[in-house]
Amino acid sequence: MLVKKRTGIEIPSSEITPKHLYLSRRKFLKGAAVGAATLAGSAVLASCRPSAPGSEVETPPGEVGATTDELDDSLTEYRHVIGYNNFYEFALDKESVAAKAANFVTSPWQVTVGGLVNNPKTYDLDDLGKFDQEERIYRLRCVEGWSMVIPWIGFPLSALLADVEPRSNAKYVRFETLYDPEQMPGQRSRGYSWPYVEGLRLDEAVHDLTLLATGLYGEGLPPQNGAPVRLVVPWKYGFKNIKSIVKIDLVEEMPISLWMQASPREYGFYANVNPEVPHPRWSQATERRIGESARRDTPIFNGYADQVAALYEGMDLQVNF
Amino acid sequence: MVTRTRKLGRTAIPRLLGVATHVGALIPLASILWDYWFYQLGADPIRDVTLRTGKSALILLGLSLACTPLNILFGWKQLIPLRKVLGLYAFLYASLHALTFVWLDYGLDPGLIREAIFQKPYAIAGLATFLLLLPLAVTSNRWSRRRLGKRWNQLHKLAYVAAVLAGLHFLWLVKGAYSRPLVYGALLSVLLLIRVPPIREKIVYWRRQLTKRMLGRSTSDV
Numbered sequence: 001m002l003v004k005k006r007t008g009i010e011i012p013s014s015e016i017t018p019k020h021l022y023l024s025r026r027k028f029l030k031g032a033a034v035g036a037a038t039l040a041g042s043a044v045l046a047s048c049r050p051s052a053p054g055s056e057v058e059t060p061p062g063e064v065g066a067t068t069d070e071l072d073d074s075l076t077e078y079r080h081v082i083g084y085n086n087f088y089e090f091a092l093d094k095e096s097v098a099a100k101a102a103n104f105v106t107s108p109w110q111v112t113v114g115g116l117v118n119n120p121k122t123y124d125l126d127d128l129g130k131f132d133q134e135e136r137i138y139r140l141r142c143v144e145g146w147s148m149v150i151p152w153i154g155f156p157l158s159a160l161l162a163d164v165e166p167r168s169n170a171k172y173v174r175f176e177t178l179y180d181p182e183q184m185p186g187q188r189s190r191g192y193s194w195p196y197v198e199g200l201r202l203d204e205a206v207h208d209l210t211l212l213a214t215g216l217y218g219e220g221l222p223p224q225n226g227a228p229v230r231l232v233v234p235w236k237y238g239f240k241n242i243k244s245i246v247k248i249d250l251v252e253e254m255p256i257s258l259w260m261q262a263s264p265r266e267y268g269f270y271a272n273v274n275p276e277v278p279h280p281r282w283s284q285a286t287e288r289r290i291g292e293s294a295r296r297d298t299p300i301f302n303g304y305a306d307q308v309a310a311l312y313e314g315m316d317l318q319v320n321f
Numbered sequence: 322m323v324t325r326t327r328k329l330g331r332t333a334i335p336r337l338l339g340v341a342t343h344v345g346a347l348i349p350l351a352s353i354l355w356d357y358w359f360y361q362l363g364a365d366p367i368r369d370v371t372l373r374t375g376k377s378a379l380i381l382l383g384l385s386l387a388c389t390p391l392n393i394l395f396g397w398k399q400l401i402p403l404r405k406v407l408g409l410y411a412f413l414y415a416s417l418h419a420l421t422f423v424w425l426d427y428g429l430d431p432g433l434i435r436e437a438i439f440q441k442p443y444a445i446a447g448l449a450t451f452l453l454l455l456p457l458a459v460t461s462n463r464w465s466r467r468r469l470g471k472r473w474n475q476l477h478k479l480a481y482v483a484a485v486l487a488g489l490h491f492l493w494l495v496k497g498a499y500s501r502p503l504v505y506g507a508l509l510s511v512l513l514l515i516r517v518p519p520i521r522e523k524i525v526y527w528r529r530q531l532t533k534r535m536l537g538r539s540t541s542d543v
Contacts, residue, residue, distance in 0.1 A: 283433060288368075
Protein backbone atom coordinates (compact mmCIF):
# COMPACT_ATOMS: atom_id res chain seq x y z
CA MET A 1 0.00 0.00 0.00
CA LEU A 2 1.37 3.24 -1.02
CA VAL A 3 1.11 5.81 1.69
CA LYS A 4 2.08 9.28 0.80
CA LYS A 5 3.89 10.77 3.68
CA ARG A 6 3.14 14.40 4.26
CA THR A 7 5.81 16.53 5.68
CA GLY A 8 4.86 19.71 7.45
CA ILE A 9 6.32 22.04 4.88
CA GLU A 10 5.10 20.38 1.75
CA ILE A 11 3.35 22.77 -0.66
CA PRO A 12 1.14 21.36 -3.38
CA SER A 13 2.58 22.13 -6.77
CA SER A 14 -0.66 23.83 -7.72
CA GLU A 15 0.05 26.52 -5.20
CA ILE A 16 3.50 27.36 -6.40
CA THR A 17 3.46 30.50 -8.46
CA PRO A 18 5.23 29.94 -11.73
CA LYS A 19 8.39 31.95 -12.11
CA HIS A 20 7.21 34.07 -15.03
CA LEU A 21 4.13 35.08 -13.05
CA TYR A 22 5.87 36.18 -9.93
CA LEU A 23 8.42 38.00 -12.00
CA SER A 24 5.70 39.84 -13.87
CA ARG A 25 4.08 40.65 -10.53
CA ARG A 26 7.32 42.24 -9.41
CA LYS A 27 7.41 44.14 -12.64
CA PHE A 28 3.88 45.30 -12.05
CA LEU A 29 4.65 46.43 -8.53
CA LYS A 30 7.70 48.25 -9.77
CA GLY A 31 5.64 49.89 -12.49
CA ALA A 32 2.96 50.85 -10.03
CA ALA A 33 5.55 52.36 -7.73
CA VAL A 34 7.05 54.34 -10.58
CA GLY A 35 3.60 55.42 -11.69
CA ALA A 36 2.63 56.50 -8.19
CA ALA A 37 5.89 58.37 -7.83
CA THR A 38 5.30 60.12 -11.15
CA LEU A 39 1.78 61.04 -10.12
CA ALA A 40 2.95 62.30 -6.76
CA GLY A 41 5.80 64.12 -8.44
CA SER A 42 3.56 65.87 -10.91
CA ALA A 43 1.13 66.71 -8.13
CA VAL A 44 3.97 68.26 -6.15
CA LEU A 45 5.14 70.05 -9.31
CA ALA A 46 1.63 71.30 -9.99
CA SER A 47 1.28 72.55 -6.45
CA CYS A 48 4.50 74.49 -6.96
CA ARG A 49 2.99 76.34 -9.90
CA PRO A 50 1.73 79.71 -8.80
CA SER A 51 -1.98 80.31 -9.13
CA ALA A 52 -3.21 82.00 -12.28
CA PRO A 53 -3.42 85.76 -12.12
CA GLY A 54 -7.06 86.73 -11.89
CA SER A 55 -8.75 90.05 -11.93
CA GLU A 56 -6.88 91.02 -8.74
CA VAL A 57 -3.81 91.77 -10.86
CA GLU A 58 -5.36 94.72 -12.60
CA THR A 59 -8.60 95.76 -11.00
CA PRO A 60 -10.93 97.63 -13.29
CA PRO A 61 -10.95 101.21 -12.12
CA GLY A 62 -14.66 101.81 -12.53
CA GLU A 63 -18.04 100.20 -12.12
CA VAL A 64 -19.42 98.03 -14.88
CA GLY A 65 -23.17 97.59 -15.41
CA ALA A 66 -23.05 93.90 -16.37
CA THR A 67 -20.58 91.04 -16.53
CA THR A 68 -21.73 89.57 -19.84
CA ASP A 69 -22.96 90.71 -23.23
CA GLU A 70 -26.46 89.97 -24.51
CA LEU A 71 -25.32 86.49 -25.65
CA ASP A 72 -24.12 85.66 -22.13
CA ASP A 73 -20.46 85.91 -23.15
CA SER A 74 -18.28 87.10 -20.28
CA LEU A 75 -16.42 90.40 -20.45
CA THR A 76 -12.78 90.05 -21.47
CA GLU A 77 -10.50 90.62 -18.49
CA TYR A 78 -9.58 94.28 -18.01
CA ARG A 79 -5.83 93.52 -18.09
CA HIS A 80 -6.20 92.05 -21.59
CA VAL A 81 -8.42 94.87 -22.83
CA ILE A 82 -5.80 97.44 -21.85
CA GLY A 83 -2.75 95.25 -22.54
CA TYR A 84 -3.37 93.69 -25.96
CA ASN A 85 -3.86 96.43 -28.51
CA ASN A 86 -3.41 96.93 -32.22
CA PHE A 87 -2.31 100.56 -32.52
CA TYR A 88 0.42 100.73 -35.16
CA GLU A 89 0.99 104.43 -34.47
CA PHE A 90 2.76 103.31 -31.29
CA ALA A 91 4.04 99.79 -31.98
CA LEU A 92 3.47 96.81 -34.22
CA ASP A 93 3.58 94.47 -31.26
CA LYS A 94 0.24 94.35 -29.45
CA GLU A 95 1.81 93.76 -26.06
CA SER A 96 4.08 96.80 -26.14
CA VAL A 97 1.53 99.41 -27.25
CA ALA A 98 0.41 100.23 -23.70
CA ALA A 99 3.92 101.13 -22.53
CA LYS A 100 4.72 103.13 -25.66
CA ALA A 101 1.44 105.06 -25.47
CA ALA A 102 1.63 105.74 -21.73
CA ASN A 103 2.67 109.39 -22.12
CA PHE A 104 0.39 110.21 -25.03
CA VAL A 105 -1.10 113.67 -24.44
CA THR A 106 -4.88 113.51 -24.90
CA SER A 107 -5.85 116.76 -23.26
CA PRO A 108 -6.38 119.38 -24.60
CA TRP A 109 -7.97 117.70 -27.61
CA GLN A 110 -10.15 118.90 -30.43
CA VAL A 111 -12.30 117.07 -32.92
CA THR A 112 -13.14 119.10 -36.03
CA VAL A 113 -16.39 118.05 -37.71
CA GLY A 114 -16.98 119.50 -41.15
CA GLY A 115 -17.31 118.80 -44.83
CA LEU A 116 -20.81 118.58 -46.25
CA VAL A 117 -22.63 119.88 -43.17
CA ASN A 118 -24.69 122.96 -42.42
CA ASN A 119 -23.22 123.47 -39.01
CA PRO A 120 -19.46 122.70 -38.96
CA LYS A 121 -18.08 122.59 -35.45
CA THR A 122 -14.95 121.97 -33.44
CA TYR A 123 -15.51 120.04 -30.24
CA ASP A 124 -13.18 119.93 -27.28
CA LEU A 125 -13.35 117.18 -24.68
CA ASP A 126 -15.89 119.02 -22.53
CA ASP A 127 -18.17 119.46 -25.52
CA LEU A 128 -18.01 115.73 -26.27
CA GLY A 129 -18.79 115.02 -22.62
CA LYS A 130 -22.07 116.91 -22.99
CA PHE A 131 -23.53 114.17 -25.19
CA ASP A 132 -25.41 111.60 -23.08
CA GLN A 133 -22.84 108.94 -22.19
CA GLU A 134 -23.93 105.34 -21.84
CA GLU A 135 -22.36 101.92 -21.39
CA ARG A 136 -22.45 99.48 -24.32
CA ILE A 137 -21.09 95.95 -24.04
CA TYR A 138 -19.88 94.94 -27.50
CA ARG A 139 -17.96 92.06 -29.02
CA LEU A 140 -14.84 93.19 -30.84
CA ARG A 141 -13.66 90.88 -33.64
CA CYS A 142 -10.19 91.55 -34.99
CA VAL A 143 -9.48 90.63 -38.60
CA GLU A 144 -6.53 88.61 -37.23
CA GLY A 145 -8.92 86.04 -35.79
CA TRP A 146 -9.17 87.01 -32.13
CA SER A 147 -11.96 88.71 -30.23
CA MET A 148 -12.90 90.38 -26.96
CA VAL A 149 -16.03 91.52 -25.14
CA ILE A 150 -15.59 95.10 -23.98
CA PRO A 151 -17.78 97.39 -21.86
CA TRP A 152 -17.46 100.70 -23.69
CA ILE A 153 -18.66 104.10 -22.57
CA GLY A 154 -19.67 106.61 -25.19
CA PHE A 155 -22.49 108.08 -27.22
CA PRO A 156 -24.04 107.25 -30.59
CA LEU A 157 -22.22 108.87 -33.50
CA SER A 158 -25.69 109.81 -34.79
CA ALA A 159 -26.04 112.34 -31.95
CA LEU A 160 -22.90 114.16 -33.07
CA LEU A 161 -23.91 114.01 -36.72
CA ALA A 162 -27.37 115.41 -35.92
CA ASP A 163 -25.61 118.30 -34.19
CA VAL A 164 -23.68 119.30 -37.35
CA GLU A 165 -26.60 118.65 -39.75
CA PRO A 166 -25.29 116.71 -42.76
CA ARG A 167 -26.34 118.08 -46.15
CA SER A 168 -28.37 115.95 -48.54
CA ASN A 169 -25.36 115.27 -50.80
CA ALA A 170 -23.32 113.78 -47.92
CA LYS A 171 -23.00 110.03 -48.55
CA TYR A 172 -20.08 108.95 -46.41
CA VAL A 173 -18.30 109.86 -43.19
CA ARG A 174 -14.52 110.08 -43.18
CA PHE A 175 -12.52 109.84 -39.95
CA GLU A 176 -8.91 110.76 -39.30
CA THR A 177 -6.54 109.99 -36.43
CA LEU A 178 -4.15 112.57 -35.00
CA TYR A 179 -0.96 112.95 -37.05
CA ASP A 180 1.89 113.57 -34.62
CA PRO A 181 5.04 111.54 -35.36
CA GLU A 182 6.70 113.11 -32.31
CA GLN A 183 4.23 111.33 -30.05
CA MET A 184 3.35 108.45 -32.35
CA PRO A 185 6.65 106.96 -33.47
CA GLY A 186 4.94 104.45 -35.77
CA GLN A 187 3.91 107.33 -38.04
CA ARG A 188 7.58 107.85 -38.91
CA SER A 189 7.63 104.56 -40.80
CA ARG A 190 6.81 105.00 -44.45
CA GLY A 191 5.11 101.63 -44.80
CA TYR A 192 1.66 103.19 -44.43
CA SER A 193 -0.01 106.38 -45.59
CA TRP A 194 -0.39 108.15 -42.26
CA PRO A 195 -2.52 109.45 -40.70
CA TYR A 196 -4.94 106.56 -40.18
CA VAL A 197 -8.14 107.10 -42.12
CA GLU A 198 -11.41 105.19 -41.91
CA GLY A 199 -14.86 105.64 -43.33
CA LEU A 200 -18.48 104.60 -43.03
CA ARG A 201 -21.48 104.92 -45.28
CA LEU A 202 -23.83 107.53 -43.81
CA ASP A 203 -26.53 104.96 -42.97
CA GLU A 204 -23.93 102.86 -41.13
CA ALA A 205 -22.67 105.94 -39.31
CA VAL A 206 -26.10 106.91 -38.01
CA HIS A 207 -26.99 103.35 -37.02
CA ASP A 208 -27.76 103.14 -33.32
CA LEU A 209 -25.01 100.56 -32.68
CA THR A 210 -22.30 102.90 -34.00
CA LEU A 211 -20.61 104.45 -31.02
CA LEU A 212 -18.11 107.21 -30.38
CA ALA A 213 -16.37 105.75 -27.36
CA THR A 214 -14.80 107.92 -24.69
CA GLY A 215 -14.21 105.23 -22.07
CA LEU A 216 -14.20 101.55 -21.13
CA TYR A 217 -14.62 99.53 -17.94
CA GLY A 218 -16.18 102.52 -16.22
CA GLU A 219 -13.37 105.02 -16.80
CA GLY A 220 -11.93 107.23 -19.53
CA LEU A 221 -10.18 105.54 -22.46
CA PRO A 222 -6.56 104.56 -21.75
CA PRO A 223 -4.22 105.95 -24.46
CA GLN A 224 -3.56 102.48 -25.91
CA ASN A 225 -7.29 102.02 -26.51
CA GLY A 226 -7.59 105.18 -28.59
CA ALA A 227 -7.96 108.02 -26.10
CA PRO A 228 -9.63 110.38 -25.90
CA VAL A 229 -12.26 109.42 -28.46
CA ARG A 230 -12.56 106.51 -30.90
CA LEU A 231 -15.06 104.81 -33.12
CA VAL A 232 -16.69 101.47 -32.25
CA VAL A 233 -18.65 99.67 -34.95
CA PRO A 234 -19.24 96.23 -33.45
CA TRP A 235 -20.37 94.38 -36.59
CA LYS A 236 -17.20 95.27 -38.49
CA TYR A 237 -13.61 94.09 -38.07
CA GLY A 238 -11.64 95.88 -35.38
CA PHE A 239 -9.54 97.98 -37.74
CA LYS A 240 -12.64 100.01 -38.69
CA ASN A 241 -12.71 101.31 -35.11
CA ILE A 242 -10.39 104.25 -35.73
CA LYS A 243 -8.68 105.59 -32.61
CA SER A 244 -7.73 109.05 -31.28
CA ILE A 245 -9.94 110.89 -33.77
CA VAL A 246 -9.23 114.55 -34.58
CA LYS A 247 -11.26 115.01 -37.75
CA ILE A 248 -14.66 113.87 -38.99
CA ASP A 249 -15.82 114.93 -42.44
CA LEU A 250 -19.07 114.31 -44.29
CA VAL A 251 -18.18 113.56 -47.90
CA GLU A 252 -19.77 112.53 -51.16
CA GLU A 253 -17.20 109.95 -52.33
CA MET A 254 -16.25 106.72 -50.59
CA PRO A 255 -13.19 107.45 -48.42
CA ILE A 256 -10.09 105.32 -49.00
CA SER A 257 -8.99 103.93 -45.64
CA LEU A 258 -5.37 103.37 -44.68
CA TRP A 259 -5.81 99.62 -44.92
CA MET A 260 -7.56 99.77 -48.30
CA GLN A 261 -4.61 101.73 -49.57
CA ALA A 262 -2.06 99.37 -48.01
CA SER A 263 -3.66 96.20 -49.38
CA PRO A 264 -6.90 96.57 -51.36
CA ARG A 265 -7.09 92.82 -51.95
CA GLU A 266 -7.16 92.10 -48.23
CA TYR A 267 -9.13 94.99 -46.78
CA GLY A 268 -12.32 96.31 -48.24
CA PHE A 269 -14.30 99.43 -47.38
CA TYR A 270 -17.10 97.58 -45.63
CA ALA A 271 -15.01 95.10 -43.59
CA ASN A 272 -18.13 93.51 -42.15
CA VAL A 273 -17.41 90.48 -39.99
CA ASN A 274 -18.21 87.61 -42.35
CA PRO A 275 -17.13 83.98 -41.95
CA GLU A 276 -17.96 83.40 -45.62
CA VAL A 277 -15.37 85.83 -46.96
CA PRO A 278 -11.93 84.31 -46.47
CA HIS A 279 -8.83 86.39 -45.85
CA PRO A 280 -5.49 85.35 -47.37
CA ARG A 281 -3.95 84.92 -43.92
CA TRP A 282 -6.47 84.47 -41.18
CA SER A 283 -9.38 82.09 -40.95
CA GLN A 284 -12.48 84.21 -40.70
CA ALA A 285 -14.69 81.19 -40.03
CA THR A 286 -13.51 80.95 -36.44
CA GLU A 287 -11.94 83.16 -33.82
CA ARG A 288 -10.29 82.85 -30.46
CA ARG A 289 -11.86 84.83 -27.66
CA ILE A 290 -9.04 86.24 -25.57
CA GLY A 291 -8.96 84.22 -22.35
CA GLU A 292 -10.22 81.03 -24.01
CA SER A 293 -8.13 78.35 -25.70
CA ALA A 294 -10.56 76.64 -28.07
CA ARG A 295 -11.71 78.52 -31.14
CA ARG A 296 -15.34 79.46 -31.59
CA ASP A 297 -17.34 79.97 -34.76
CA THR A 298 -17.59 83.54 -35.98
CA PRO A 299 -21.20 84.59 -36.63
CA ILE A 300 -22.02 86.82 -39.58
CA PHE A 301 -21.96 90.53 -38.67
CA ASN A 302 -20.29 89.46 -35.42
CA GLY A 303 -23.68 88.40 -34.03
CA TYR A 304 -25.43 91.70 -34.79
CA ALA A 305 -27.15 90.50 -37.98
CA ASP A 306 -30.66 91.23 -36.62
CA GLN A 307 -29.79 94.89 -36.22
CA VAL A 308 -27.61 95.51 -39.27
CA ALA A 309 -28.24 92.94 -42.03
CA ALA A 310 -30.90 95.23 -43.56
CA LEU A 311 -28.21 97.83 -44.31
CA TYR A 312 -26.71 95.49 -46.90
CA GLU A 313 -29.81 94.04 -48.48
CA GLY A 314 -29.28 93.25 -52.15
CA MET A 315 -25.52 93.76 -51.92
CA ASP A 316 -23.07 91.02 -52.86
CA LEU A 317 -21.01 90.78 -49.69
CA GLN A 318 -18.37 88.67 -51.46
CA VAL A 319 -17.63 91.65 -53.71
CA ASN A 320 -18.28 94.39 -51.16
CA PHE A 321 -16.14 92.86 -48.44
CA MET B 322 54.17 74.25 -22.05
CA VAL B 323 53.31 76.26 -25.11
CA THR B 324 52.35 73.23 -27.16
CA ARG B 325 50.27 71.91 -24.28
CA THR B 326 48.08 75.00 -23.97
CA ARG B 327 47.74 75.10 -27.71
CA LYS B 328 46.54 71.51 -27.77
CA LEU B 329 44.08 72.24 -24.98
CA GLY B 330 42.78 75.21 -26.95
CA ARG B 331 42.30 73.14 -30.03
CA THR B 332 39.89 70.72 -28.35
CA ALA B 333 38.40 73.19 -25.87
CA ILE B 334 37.09 75.64 -28.45
CA PRO B 335 34.98 73.15 -30.44
CA ARG B 336 33.67 71.63 -27.21
CA LEU B 337 32.80 75.04 -25.85
CA LEU B 338 31.10 75.92 -29.13
CA GLY B 339 29.12 72.69 -28.97
CA VAL B 340 27.94 73.35 -25.43
CA ALA B 341 27.12 76.97 -26.25
CA THR B 342 25.07 75.81 -29.23
CA HIS B 343 23.02 73.38 -27.14
CA VAL B 344 22.46 75.94 -24.40
CA GLY B 345 21.64 78.72 -26.83
CA ALA B 346 19.28 76.57 -28.85
CA LEU B 347 17.39 75.43 -25.75
CA ILE B 348 16.97 78.92 -24.28
CA PRO B 349 13.87 79.77 -26.38
CA LEU B 350 12.18 76.52 -25.32
CA ALA B 351 13.12 77.06 -21.69
CA SER B 352 11.79 80.61 -21.77
CA ILE B 353 8.50 79.44 -23.30
CA LEU B 354 8.12 76.82 -20.55
CA TRP B 355 9.07 79.40 -17.94
CA ASP B 356 6.51 81.88 -19.26
CA TYR B 357 3.88 79.15 -19.42
CA TRP B 358 4.58 78.18 -15.83
CA PHE B 359 4.31 81.74 -14.55
CA TYR B 360 1.39 82.75 -16.80
CA GLN B 361 3.55 85.17 -18.76
CA LEU B 362 2.53 83.99 -22.22
CA GLY B 363 0.38 87.04 -22.79
CA ALA B 364 -3.24 87.61 -23.68
CA ASP B 365 -3.21 85.01 -26.47
CA PRO B 366 -0.83 82.30 -25.19
CA ILE B 367 -1.31 79.98 -28.17
CA ARG B 368 -0.39 82.72 -30.60
CA ASP B 369 2.60 83.62 -28.45
CA VAL B 370 3.89 80.02 -28.49
CA THR B 371 3.26 79.80 -32.24
CA LEU B 372 5.23 82.97 -32.94
CA ARG B 373 8.08 82.12 -30.61
CA THR B 374 8.61 78.54 -31.82
CA GLY B 375 8.40 79.75 -35.42
CA LYS B 376 10.90 82.53 -34.86
CA SER B 377 13.31 80.13 -33.17
CA ALA B 378 13.01 77.63 -36.01
CA LEU B 379 13.70 80.34 -38.57
CA ILE B 380 16.73 81.72 -36.73
CA LEU B 381 18.22 78.28 -36.10
CA LEU B 382 17.72 77.25 -39.71
CA GLY B 383 19.46 80.46 -40.79
CA LEU B 384 22.33 79.86 -38.35
CA SER B 385 22.70 76.28 -39.54
CA LEU B 386 23.06 77.55 -43.09
CA ALA B 387 25.46 80.31 -41.97
CA CYS B 388 28.17 77.87 -40.81
CA THR B 389 29.49 77.02 -44.26
CA PRO B 390 29.59 80.64 -45.54
CA LEU B 391 31.34 81.74 -42.35
CA ASN B 392 33.89 79.00 -42.90
CA ILE B 393 34.40 80.22 -46.47
CA LEU B 394 34.73 83.84 -45.34
CA PHE B 395 36.90 83.43 -42.26
CA GLY B 396 38.12 79.84 -42.33
CA TRP B 397 36.26 78.92 -39.13
CA LYS B 398 36.29 75.14 -39.56
CA GLN B 399 35.05 74.60 -36.01
CA LEU B 400 31.60 75.74 -37.13
CA ILE B 401 31.12 72.87 -39.59
CA PRO B 402 30.01 70.25 -37.03
CA LEU B 403 27.45 72.72 -35.67
CA ARG B 404 25.42 72.62 -38.89
CA LYS B 405 23.83 69.33 -37.90
CA VAL B 406 23.03 70.33 -34.31
CA LEU B 407 21.58 73.68 -35.37
CA GLY B 408 19.60 72.03 -38.14
CA LEU B 409 18.15 69.46 -35.75
CA TYR B 410 17.15 72.15 -33.28
CA ALA B 411 15.55 74.07 -36.15
CA PHE B 412 13.57 70.92 -36.90
CA LEU B 413 12.60 70.55 -33.24
CA TYR B 414 11.20 74.09 -33.14
CA ALA B 415 9.55 73.67 -36.54
CA SER B 416 7.81 70.54 -35.23
CA LEU B 417 6.68 72.31 -32.06
CA HIS B 418 5.52 75.21 -34.23
CA ALA B 419 3.49 72.94 -36.53
CA LEU B 420 2.05 71.01 -33.58
CA THR B 421 1.02 74.21 -31.83
CA PHE B 422 -0.68 75.39 -35.00
CA VAL B 423 -2.67 72.27 -35.87
CA TRP B 424 -3.29 71.00 -32.35
CA LEU B 425 -3.40 73.84 -29.82
CA ASP B 426 -4.65 76.51 -32.23
CA TYR B 427 -6.86 74.59 -34.65
CA GLY B 428 -7.76 71.80 -32.21
CA LEU B 429 -7.02 69.23 -34.97
CA ASP B 430 -10.18 70.46 -36.72
CA PRO B 431 -9.92 68.87 -40.19
CA GLY B 432 -12.02 71.63 -41.81
CA LEU B 433 -9.80 74.42 -40.50
CA ILE B 434 -6.61 72.56 -41.36
CA ARG B 435 -7.88 71.82 -44.86
CA GLU B 436 -8.77 75.49 -45.35
CA ALA B 437 -5.30 76.55 -44.24
CA ILE B 438 -3.46 74.02 -46.39
CA PHE B 439 -5.46 74.67 -49.55
CA GLN B 440 -6.20 78.37 -49.27
CA LYS B 441 -3.56 80.19 -47.25
CA PRO B 442 -0.27 80.65 -49.09
CA TYR B 443 1.62 81.08 -45.80
CA ALA B 444 0.36 77.73 -44.52
CA ILE B 445 1.28 75.98 -47.77
CA ALA B 446 4.82 77.40 -47.57
CA GLY B 447 5.04 76.46 -43.90
CA LEU B 448 3.90 72.90 -44.50
CA ALA B 449 6.31 72.55 -47.43
CA THR B 450 9.17 73.77 -45.24
CA PHE B 451 8.31 71.19 -42.61
CA LEU B 452 7.98 68.37 -45.14
CA LEU B 453 11.42 69.27 -46.55
CA LEU B 454 13.04 69.39 -43.14
CA LEU B 455 11.59 66.03 -42.11
CA PRO B 456 13.78 63.77 -44.34
CA LEU B 457 16.80 65.90 -43.48
CA ALA B 458 16.27 65.34 -39.78
CA VAL B 459 15.64 61.61 -40.29
CA THR B 460 18.85 61.17 -42.31
CA SER B 461 21.03 63.40 -40.15
CA ASN B 462 22.66 60.41 -38.42
CA ARG B 463 26.03 58.94 -39.40
CA TRP B 464 24.50 55.64 -40.52
CA SER B 465 22.23 57.32 -43.10
CA ARG B 466 25.08 59.45 -44.27
CA ARG B 467 27.16 56.34 -44.96
CA ARG B 468 24.22 54.52 -46.54
CA LEU B 469 23.27 57.37 -48.85
CA GLY B 470 26.81 58.26 -49.87
CA LYS B 471 26.86 60.96 -52.52
CA ARG B 472 23.10 61.26 -52.54
CA TRP B 473 23.22 62.42 -48.92
CA ASN B 474 24.85 65.67 -49.96
CA GLN B 475 22.32 66.18 -52.72
CA LEU B 476 19.46 65.45 -50.34
CA HIS B 477 20.74 67.88 -47.75
CA LYS B 478 20.87 70.68 -50.30
CA LEU B 479 17.11 70.76 -49.64
CA ALA B 480 17.97 72.80 -46.56
CA TYR B 481 18.44 75.83 -48.83
CA VAL B 482 15.01 75.30 -50.37
CA ALA B 483 13.52 74.89 -46.89
CA ALA B 484 15.11 78.15 -45.76
CA VAL B 485 13.74 80.03 -48.78
CA LEU B 486 10.26 78.57 -48.20
CA ALA B 487 10.47 79.46 -44.52
CA GLY B 488 11.24 83.03 -45.58
CA LEU B 489 8.20 83.08 -47.87
CA HIS B 490 6.08 81.64 -45.05
CA PHE B 491 7.24 84.55 -42.87
CA LEU B 492 6.71 87.16 -45.61
CA TRP B 493 3.17 86.00 -46.41
CA LEU B 494 2.25 86.03 -42.77
CA VAL B 495 3.09 89.55 -41.69
CA LYS B 496 0.53 92.30 -41.99
CA GLY B 497 2.11 95.11 -43.95
CA ALA B 498 5.32 95.31 -41.91
CA TYR B 499 7.65 93.58 -44.35
CA SER B 500 10.95 94.82 -42.91
CA ARG B 501 11.76 91.76 -40.78
CA PRO B 502 11.07 89.11 -43.43
CA LEU B 503 12.98 91.21 -45.95
CA VAL B 504 15.98 91.43 -43.63
CA TYR B 505 15.84 87.64 -43.25
CA GLY B 506 15.59 87.26 -47.02
CA ALA B 507 18.54 89.59 -47.60
CA LEU B 508 20.72 87.76 -45.08
CA LEU B 509 19.74 84.41 -46.58
CA SER B 510 20.59 85.66 -50.08
CA VAL B 511 24.04 86.76 -48.92
CA LEU B 512 24.60 83.36 -47.29
CA LEU B 513 23.55 81.57 -50.46
CA LEU B 514 25.64 83.85 -52.72
CA ILE B 515 28.79 83.09 -50.76
CA ARG B 516 28.29 79.39 -51.60
CA VAL B 517 28.08 79.91 -55.37
CA PRO B 518 31.25 78.08 -56.60
CA PRO B 519 32.98 80.95 -58.52
CA ILE B 520 32.28 83.42 -55.68
CA ARG B 521 33.31 80.87 -53.10
CA GLU B 522 36.62 80.20 -54.85
CA LYS B 523 37.32 83.92 -55.19
CA ILE B 524 36.69 84.50 -51.49
CA VAL B 525 38.88 81.58 -50.44
CA TYR B 526 41.62 82.82 -52.78
CA TRP B 527 41.48 86.38 -51.35
CA ARG B 528 41.48 85.07 -47.80
CA ARG B 529 44.55 82.92 -48.44
CA GLN B 530 46.34 85.87 -50.08
CA LEU B 531 45.43 88.08 -47.14
CA THR B 532 46.66 85.63 -44.50
CA LYS B 533 49.83 85.03 -46.51
CA ARG B 534 50.50 88.75 -46.70
CA MET B 535 49.77 89.22 -43.00
CA LEU B 536 51.99 86.28 -42.07
CA GLY B 537 54.73 87.65 -44.32
CA ARG B 538 54.52 91.05 -42.70
CA SER B 539 54.58 89.68 -39.17
CA THR B 540 57.65 87.57 -39.90
CA SER B 541 59.41 90.51 -41.54
CA ASP B 542 58.52 92.65 -38.51
CA VAL B 543 60.22 90.11 -36.29
